[in-house]
Amino acid sequence: MNKIFVFFIVFLLFPPQIQPQTIPRNISIFILAGQSNMAGRGGVYDNTSKNIAVWDGVVPPECRPNPSILRLTAKLEWEEAKEPLHVDIDVNKTNGVGPGMSFANRVVNRFGQVGLVPCAIGGTKLSQWQKGEFLYEETVKRAKAAAVASGGGTYQAVLWYQGESDTKSMVDASVYKKRLVKFFNDLRNDLQHPNLPIIQVALASGGGPYVDAVRKAQLETDLENVHCVDAMGLPLEPDGLHLTTSSQVRLGQMMVDAFLAIPSSADLYVAIPSSAELFSGLSVLVLLPLFFL
Ligand SMILES: *[C@@H]1O[C@H](CO)[C@@H](O)[C@H](O)[C@H]1NC(C)=O
Ligand SMILES: *[C@@H]1O[C@H](CO)[C@@H](O)[C@H](O)[C@H]1NC(C)=O
Numbered sequence: 378m379n380k381i382f383v384f385f386i387v388f389l390l391f392p393p394q395i396q397p398q399t400i401p402r403n404i405s406i407f408i409l410a411g412q413s414n415m416a417g418r419g420g421v422y423d424n425t426s427k428n429i430a431v432w433d434g435v436v437p438p439e440c441r442p443n444p445s446i447l448r449l450t451a452k453l454e455w456e457e458a459k460e461p462l463h464v465d466i467d468v469n470k471t472n473g474v475g476p477g478m479s480f481a482n483r484v485v486n487r488f489g490q491v492g493l494v495p496c497a498i499g500g501t502k503l504s505q506w507q508k509g510e511f512l513y514e515e516t517v518k519r520a521k522a523a524a525v526a527s528g529g530g531t532y533q534a535v536l537w538y539q540g541e542s543d544t545k546s547m548v549d550a551s552v553y554k555k556r557l558v559k560f561f562n563d564l565r566n567d568l569q570h571p572n573l574p575i576i577q578v579a580l581a582s583g584g585g586p587y588v589d590a591v592r593k594a595q596l597e598t599d600l601e602n603v604h605c606v607d608a609m610g611l612p613l614e615p616d617g618l619h620l621t622t623s624s625q626v627r628l629g630q631m632m633v634d635a636f637l638a639i640p641s642s643a644d645l646y647v648a649i650p651s652s653a654e655l656f657s658g659l660s661v662l663v664l665l666p667l668f669f670l
């Protein structure tokens with residue numbers, strides 16, 4: 378009896394089944410870091426009668442969960458991702474919608490599985506993200522754990538949105554670029570990924586007078602595979618500081634466009650069906666003239 382026949386019998390007896398994806402294999406990892414607008418405040422408003430911030434719970438279609446989009450919890454385990462992505466990370470604040478789910482839903486078809494690693498904490502300054510500081514070390518730890526917890530996932534990009542807190546002091550604003558370059562270089566080195574794509578956001582708002590100085594540093598960061606999308610002009614919540622839910626949806630899509638414009642990220646993942654279609658189309662084009670010779 379030949380092997381193909383045996384495979385056929387086995388296939389009939391045990392048809393392939395979709396397994397629950399608790400331990401993803403070779404997941405595509407995206408690290409989310411920065412401060413409140415990355416953690417997500419879309420839909421968060423002040424309930425004045427209770428004097429606390431609450432999230433309105435509105436999840437637009439672009440941010441809906443998908444079984445192929447996972448998030449790394451504070452306990453370093455994968456679970457199906459849903460808003461608010463930073464709920465167990467930025468624990469002292471009320472979290473709402475950020476750019477992460479909108480981003481993930483737009484790239485998930487290119488990767489088998491997407492693994493989001495939320496690391497952003499509201500109100501933090503760039504000095505707190507320097508190598509050796511708690512937030513930096515925590516981010517490296519979580520990123521490494523994500524790769525291990527997925528049997529060796531692939532780092533795809535860092536999504537970074539931070540700087541509002543650095544607009545308050547002239548000193549922080551004036552050294553922003555230097556600190557940012559060091560942070561990006563250190564992170565890439567520690568993840569052993571010297572060319573890891575980084576998509577950063579130029580501020581839409583800030584807590585102090587030096588917004589333009591920080592934005593200038595962000596827009597002028599000139600490192601390979603570091604791209605900046607500009608959030609200026611996206612509508613803000615009434616607090617004048619945080620992006621609304623629909624702004625976050627838009628921002629996630631802008632970050633996808635920037636990410637896919639990086640040649641290495643787009644070229645690697647040409648969908649097989651479309652290249653097969655292209656091939657058969659080409660064959661017809663090439664063969665027909667030969668036929669009529
Ligand atoms: C893991 O996934 C990436 C991107 O989807 C792919 O380039 C790589 O070849 C895969 N590695 C393995 C071992 O399957
Ligand atoms: C604020 O909280 C109170 C008490 O829980 C609730 O009755 C009210 O509907 C809330 N208001 C808004 C605008 O959410």
Ligand SMILES: *[C@@H]1O[C@H](CO)[C@@H](O)[C@H](O)[C@H]1NC(C)=O
Pocket residue numbers: 466467468469498
């Ligand atoms: C939350 O607040 C506690 C108490 O002030 C503090 O120890 C902790 O570091 C804070 N955690 C975050 C993530 O901000």
